[in-house]
Structure formats: C-alpha cells, structure tokens
Amino acid sequence: MNFGLTEEQSLIVETTRSFVENELYPHEAEVERTGHLRPELIREIQAKAMEAGLYAANMPEDVGGAGLDTLSWLLYERELGRANYALHWTCVARPSNILLAGTPEQREKYLEPCMKGETWDCLAMTEPGAGSDLRGMKASAKQDGGDWVLNGTKHFISHADIAGFAIVFMATGEEDTPRGPKKKITAFFVDKGTPGFTVRDGYRNVSHRGYTNSVLEFDDCRVPASQVLGEVHKGFEVANQWLGATRLQVAATSLGRAARALGHATDYAAERRQFGQQIGKFQGVSFKLADMATELRAAELLTWAAGWKFDQGTVTEADMSMAKLKATEALAFIADEAIQIHGGMGLMDELPLERIWRDARVERIWEGTSEIQRHIISREMLRPLGG
Known part of the structure; x- marks a missing residue:
C-alpha cells in the first residue's frame, strides 16, 4: 500500500475541500438554526456541485459518475464530511450503489433520475421492533399473481421525505436452518405515490439538523414483479454485495x-x-x-x-x-x-x-x-x- 496520494487524489481532496469551505460552510448556520434545507438552496448548491464534477461522484463513469476507486472516494467523503450532514448529503448527493444491481429498465427508471439530480433514493430496512436484527423484521410481502403485496412499517428511514422512491426490504418467506427458522428477504422498488404506501414524519433527532428521518407504512401496497431488485428471497445477498x-x-x-x-x-x-x-x-x-x-x-x-x-x-x-x-x-x-x-x-x-x-x-x-x-x-x- 502506497501511503502517498497520487496527483489525481490530491486534486480531488483540494477541489472537494474548497467546495465545502466556499459553498457549504456559509449555509451551516442557517440549517442549524432552522433545522431545514430550503428547496431553492438545495438546487443552487446542487447545480454548483454538478458543475464542479462532485455530484454523484461515487458512481461509475458509465452511468455518469466520476468512477473513483474506493480510496479516492473515501478521501472525497472525508472532505464532504467536514460540513453539516444535511448540506453535503442532500446537495452533493451520492446515490446508493445498490441501484447498480438493477436491470437495465430499472436503472433507466430509478438510477438515471438520481444521477441527474431529479430525485433521491432511500433505503428501508429498519423497523420499530427490528433494528440490528434484520432477520427479525415483521414487514412482509406476499405474491399475488404477477404482483407482490407489501404490508408493515419501517422507521428511521433517511431522506424518505424528498426521495422519489424507496428500496424496501421485506420478509418473503422462511427457511429452516440449524439455528432455527430464518426469514427470506426480498428487496423491492416502491414509488412515492403508490397506493398503500405512506411516508410520515419521523422523529426529532439531536444529531444532524436539517437531516430527516421518516416512518414508512405499507398497507396492502401492490407492486409488480418487475420492481423486485435482484432475485426473490435474495435481498440480503444484494445488500451485502452493494452496501x-x-x-x-x-x-x-x-x-x-x-x-x-x-x-x-x-x-x-x-x-x-x-x-x-x-x-x-x-x-x-x-x-x-x-x-x-x-x-x-x-x-x-x-x-x-x-x-x-x-x-x-x-x-x-x-x-x-x-x-x-x-x-x-x-x-x-x-x-x-x-x-x-x-x-x-x-x-x-x-x-x-x-x-x-x-x-x-x-x-x-x-x-x-x-x-x-x-x-x-x-x-x-x-x-x-x-x-
């Protein structure tokens, strides 16, 4: 391992730090005072981040990202991390890598708008009764013809209020193991506005003012099989590979x-x-x-x-x-x-x-x-x- 930075990595650090100090620091007091990110401020900083080549820089070049290797990406993340979380996460967005696991059609529908800054994604795993124990989740999805019907509640879901869709992990079956029954998990794309899918305000958080968390409720929410991300019952495999x-x-x-x-x-x-x-x-x-x-x-x-x-x-x-x-x-x-x-x-x-x-x-x-x-x-x- 070479402990020195390459010329490109040094440039990434300098460019990102300069952007953070000049474009994010000046707005920290407002966000801390109000606990809110104004939509016009988001769009203003978002446009500057795109112009600087910093928006969605975590993604591969073939989908419009910067194609950074992991170490360079972490150097970039360190510089962004200096600023208020809501400012750097929302305005200099990094779409979840799990979107790369989608089919070509899913990439077009979900990944491309995120790369263009038209929307954001959110991941929904945690439940009120299942935090670290994801296998204990109670929210479930059952197949009904060519559709899946989702029921249950997720909470602590970051950015769900502004996201155009959620990537939701649901229990879809059970298998016997030497340690007892284990739930099978499947990941689904669920669009905001889908009947039976409700996003409610979450909890007030002492950390990261301006950042939001939400409660997601699914009540006989019906989605087509084309919105399964990865394979049925293989949700954990998708998560482990990409997250x-x-x-x-x-x-x-x-x-x-x-x-x-x-x-x-x-x-x-x-x-x-x-x-x-x-x-x-x-x-x-x-x-x-x-x-x-x-x-x-x-x-x-x-x-x-x-x-x-x-x-x-x-x-x-x-x-x-x-x-x-x-x-x-x-x-x-x-x-x-x-x-x-x-x-x-x-x-x-x-x-x-x-x-x-x-x-x-x-x-x-x-x-x-x-x-x-x-x-x-x-x-x-x-x-x-x-x-």
Whole structure:
C-alpha cells in the first residue's frame, strides 16, 4: 500500500475541500438554526456541485459518475464530511450503489433520475421492533399473481421525505436452518405515490439538523414483479454485495468532522493565553492534542487500508468494521476533547464544535452499532478456531 496520494487524489481532496469551505460552510448556520434545507438552496448548491464534477461522484463513469476507486472516494467523503450532514448529503448527493444491481429498465427508471439530480433514493430496512436484527423484521410481502403485496412499517428511514422512491426490504418467506427458522428477504422498488404506501414524519433527532428521518407504512401496497431488485428471497445477498462499503463511508465522513474539530482545538491552543502563556504549552492541553492527533491518525490508517483492500478484492468484514468502529469512536473522543480545550466557549454555537459533538453521537449507532462492529470483528477472529 502506497501511503502517498497520487496527483489525481490530491486534486480531488483540494477541489472537494474548497467546495465545502466556499459553498457549504456559509449555509451551516442557517440549517442549524432552522433545522431545514430550503428547496431553492438545495438546487443552487446542487447545480454548483454538478458543475464542479462532485455530484454523484461515487458512481461509475458509465452511468455518469466520476468512477473513483474506493480510496479516492473515501478521501472525497472525508472532505464532504467536514460540513453539516444535511448540506453535503442532500446537495452533493451520492446515490446508493445498490441501484447498480438493477436491470437495465430499472436503472433507466430509478438510477438515471438520481444521477441527474431529479430525485433521491432511500433505503428501508429498519423497523420499530427490528433494528440490528434484520432477520427479525415483521414487514412482509406476499405474491399475488404477477404482483407482490407489501404490508408493515419501517422507521428511521433517511431522506424518505424528498426521495422519489424507496428500496424496501421485506420478509418473503422462511427457511429452516440449524439455528432455527430464518426469514427470506426480498428487496423491492416502491414509488412515492403508490397506493398503500405512506411516508410520515419521523422523529426529532439531536444529531444532524436539517437531516430527516421518516416512518414508512405499507398497507396492502401492490407492486409488480418487475420492481423486485435482484432475485426473490435474495435481498440480503444484494445488500451485502452493494452496501458493504457504507461502513467505510460513515468512517470517512467521521474523519472529516474529527479533523475539523482538531483543527479548531489546535488553533485555539496556540492563540488562547492564560497565566502568561499559550494554553497549548500546558501539559493538560498539549497532551490532549497529542492524543487527539494519534486517535485520528489511527482511524485514518484503518479506513484507508480498508479502502485500498476493497479495490484489491481482499477486504474482510472485520476490516470495514474496524474502520467504522475506530473512526466513529475517535470522532466522539476528539469532539469532546476539543470542547474541553475551548472551555465554555466550545459549547456556544458561534463555533461548529457543539454541532460536531452532537452529530458524532449517531455515528456509533447507524450503519451498524459499535457493538455490532465488535461482534463482526470478534466473530471473524474466532471462526477459524471453531468459535
């Protein structure tokens, strides 16, 4: 693994960081204050992102994306992650890679509008009674002639309010295994406006103001068989193939916010004077900076290594879980220590630190909790030994 950036990767970092600082930072205060993204602001930033070549840059070139390798994509995600989540996720959208699993007809109907910025997608897995235990989902789909009829509820569904359609995972059967019955899962495209499909406001969230989550309700919602994504009963296989790298995406955006918090803490430690000297000269502060920098570097190396291995075809589930676990927990530590260094001023909204601190909390929960990541890592360690 080469630890230096290529000329192209350096350009990606510089271009994305400049865009974030000039086009996203100026709007953070508004979004934090109102908790809302104005439609006209979305379109304004969206157009600039497209002009800069940053919109949907995670996708392959043959569908209109930038065709970035995984490590370059993670570097791009880190820079976007410096900004308010709602701003970078909505206005510099990255359509879900799972859309690439669709048939040519499905790509035309669902992927192309996302690439053009005409709509957004959302993924619906989580249920009120089934969070990390996706096999415990109760929402189901039953075949009726050439259609499928969907019933049940999903919640915590990101961006469903603005999405034109949802990719919904439903239980479609059951099979016996040595560990007992296991549900078979199928993925479906469900268009907004389909009879029996209702999107309701979700919950108020302490993290990521401007970001929305919704409750999706399915009441005898009928969709044609042509809207099955992948194969029937193979929904988990589709998800595992196309969504595995989302843990790395969370890791990378967490690194961006951690780096921003560390930057503020370092500058303040050099500028603030107490007892006749810079506070950074006191061990109580300088040692904090050293620990923060070390945690960030360790998280970066785990994330970049997993990204590099992803492109080599050698990445493991544990590699991605380690990156997600370390980066999200490093972000929480760095955000907290940055506020401690600033004292009371760190909790004021004149600085982004209190937002970064609040936003950090959800990163250890979504896309797999820290406990789930530890389970994956330890399971991979023990399996060769019969555990």
